[in-house]
Amino acid sequence: MTRRVRVGINGYGVIGKRVADAVALQDDMELVGVADVVHDYRVRVAVERGYSVFASAPDRRPAMEAAGIPVVGTLDDLIAGAEIIVDCTPKRVGAENRERYRAAGVKAVWQGGEQHEVAGYSFVAQVNYAGALDRDSARVVSCNTTALSRVMGALHSRGWVKRARAVLFRRATDPWESHVNGMINTVIPETKVPSHQGHDLQKVIPDLDITTLAGAGPHNLSHIHFAMVETTRPVSVDELRDALWAAPRIAFVRASDGLVALNSVVELMRDLGRPRSDLWEVAVWEDALAAEEREIYLTFQVHNEAITIPENIDCIRALTGFERNAERSIEKTDAALGVIKAFLPSTTAPIPHLVPDDGSKRNRE
């Protein structure tokens, strides 16, 4: 039997529970268990799924056990049994665990809420997988930075980007905590200008000239980005479409198909039976792509809860060296999760010049 990398998850929230499910789906990974500090329904789901549950803080263990959770050990026990920990604790808590992971000699993956310096490497699989090979740690960048990296990476790798600007309209809160956080009937602009995401993206693509502005609105279903890219030469809409089509984890949606808003794309994910309605791809509105002499324009949806999950899986393979080739890891992860290029392949007209000669359906999958 092939060896499996032993993975532990610390923090079983929005990101941690999804990473745990994704790890459990990989045939080259074993989920050692998940650790957390709460004892309500959120962690009890882990028990229903058959995952071993650990107490991240020893003083939380009695309450977890009193709630009926069969706690099998402490965070140190989880660390001792794992080769790599994916830290999905809240922003800044992750950084506090760094010394603990290092001292135990376990590899670590952090999330975008932590600073780049925590790991010294900011990861997006299709841009910089190779640089993460065999490292002790890496940070999977935030949802917004992941989406920008995929889209801008596809354009930048062709030498098209002279200067990029993007406006990020963020969700107010995540669905699970909409009863405690959020806003109504308003929009809050970020007063830190430019917003941090452009700078963060330069940790992944250092020579990309990009400026971002951000704000948040009273919705909880995902973010939407509006990007304007000044190009080094005139780029047609067809070229732009082809570049996005060629990149992994970017998929088109069309308003002409009724996919007119964030909620309709999420509804499509529900109808496709995706776990938690997750949209792992960046959903680019194909009928909102536009180009003129000096600039190209893109509008895309970023499902903040889901988009970084495939990246976490690839990051585990890169750090442990379990797969040394980025494309192979991406393909493997995408096949296991169900990440696709066309959401409605049976009824979507193929792009004629992208149909391969052998007649296979490569361009529809």
Ligand SMILES: NC(=O)c1ccc[n+]([C@@H]2O[C@H](COP(=O)([O-])OP(=O)(O)OC[C@H]3O[C@@H](n4cnc5c(N)ncnc54)[C@H](O)[C@@H]3O)[C@@H](O)[C@H]2O)c1
């Ligand atoms: N929610 C998003 O949209 C999103 C997207 C991308 C990246 N991120 C990043 O992922 C990380 C996790 O965010 P999240 O949204 O999953 O948070 P979350 O609040 O949903 O989950 C955090 C989990 O960690 C647990 N926890 C709290 N303190 C802990 C401790 N000391 N030890 C162990 N567990 C502890 C909480 O009980 C909770 O279950 C952050 O860095 C965040 O910035 C979040």
